[in-house]
Structures are given as structure tokens and as C-alpha cells.
Amino acid sequence: EETLEGMRQNIMAIEDAIRNLPAPGEDSTDLIVYEPAEKGYKDWNEQLLAKIRLQESVHEEPARREEPEQERQARFHR
Numbered sequence: 467e468e469t470l471e472g473m474r475q476n477i478m479a480i481e482d483a484i485r486n487l488p489a490p491g492e493d494s495t496d497l498i499v500y501e502p503a504e505k506g507y508k509d510w511n512e513q514l515l516a517k518i519r520l521q522e523s524v525h526e527e528p529a530r531r532e533e534p535e536q537e538r539q540a541r542f543h544r
Contacts (some may be wrong), residue, residue, distance in 0.1 A: 507513040
């Protein structure tokens, strides 16, 4: 019953938000927040792609460091 009550509250909140939306043609620019990309990036796409590439390179670097270590250990056991 708690789950059902939570779902009812969510539906009521969604319906309330829909009722309070501005009508088509009304000025609704106060609902839009625009933040430009950080300096050095032409847009958000470029900024997010750079962040993803950085995270990928950080994850790859430890793997590269571990490989020679594993090779040394394998040679040591021979």
C-alpha cells in the first residue's frame, strides 16, 4: 500500500506540473537556464566528449602500468 500511495503522490505531482505549464505562445523563457560551455570548448558536446576521453584515458593508464608488472612476475616464476 505504501508503494501505491507513493505512486499516487507522484501522479498528482506530475499532473500539477502539467497544469502549471505555460500555454503555447506564452513567454516561457524564465523556465530556460542556459550555461555556456567552459572556456576553451565551442559547446557542451565538445566539453562532455573531452571529459569522457579523459576518464577513459585515466582508466587505461593503470592497466598499462599493471601489464609490465605482470610480465615481470611471470618471468620471475620461470
